[in-house]
Amino acid sequence: NAGVTQTPKFQVLKTGQSMTLQCAQDMNHEYMSWYRQDPGMGLRLIHYSVGAGITDQGEVPNGYNVSRSTTEDFPLRLLSAAPSQTSVYFCASSYSNRAYEQYFGPGTRLTVT
Amino acid sequence: RKEVEQDPGPFNVPEGATVAFNCTYSNSASQSFFWYRQDCRKEPKLLMSVYSSGNEDGRFTAQLNRASQYISLLIRDSKLSDSATYLCVVRESSASKIIFGSGTRLSIRP
Numbered sequence: 001n002a003g004v005t006q007t008p009k010f011q012v013l014k015t016g017q018s019m020t021l022q023c024a025q026d027m028n029h030e031y032m033s034w035y036r037q038d039p040g041m042g043l044r045l046i047h048y049s050v051g052a053g054i055t056d057q058g059e060v061p062n063g064y065n066v067s068r069s070t071t072e073d074f075p076l077r078l079l080s081a082a083p084s085q086t087s088v089y090f091c092a093s094s095y096s097n098r099a100y101e102q103y104f105g106p107g108t109r110l111t112v113t
Numbered sequence: 114r115k116e117v118e119q120d121p122g123p124f125n126v127p128e129g130a131t132v133a134f135n136c137t138y139s140n141s142a143s144q145s146f147f148w149y150r151q152d153c154r155k156e157p158k159l160l161m162s163v164y165s166s167g168n169e170d171g172r173f174t175a176q177l178n179r180a181s182q183y184i185s186l187l188i189r190d191s192k193l194s195d196s197a198t199y200l201c202v203v204r205e206s207s208a209s210k211i212i213f214g215s216g217t218r219l220s221i222r223p
Binding site: 100 | 117121145147155156157158159162200210211212213214215216
């Protein structure tokens, strides 16, 4: 049971480039979400999904797209990277949107120059 | 005003000490409360949920005060391994909205 996996662990992008951060879970969790963590800001919700085919925006969705074609995968796409998107990105999953425990992936450290 | 506020610390205490920190939340309709622990450069992990009646897990005690809108975490007989950042997490009545505090950094010295 790998839990929540994220790739890549580190990434450097130039302004304007696009890329996809991958997230997968093997726990058959319905609820998945993406957060970004910046110093002094805590984790902020970008997008979330309550099941395959259903996604919704969180607190800071601008500049990001998501899709949920399967229960297992929830990729996050940066459309046109900006220096303000330099951050640590965490993917999380839980059994449902009312489950008390979220399981986090190890994170992706993204730098945009 | 932030929706969930924590003292960022750092709290620097000797091994064996008791340390407590609070977290305040602004939405009185918030329903569920948690403490997560995050080690340096790692992902957050659930430490404990916080129940209205208060709850204890070994050396850790969590309390909820709905009237004053704060939750607290007490760590007794602190260990070096308790050094981490502690995140306060609040789930609002809309279950999809989960708000993380920015964390309180705790450092235990020998």
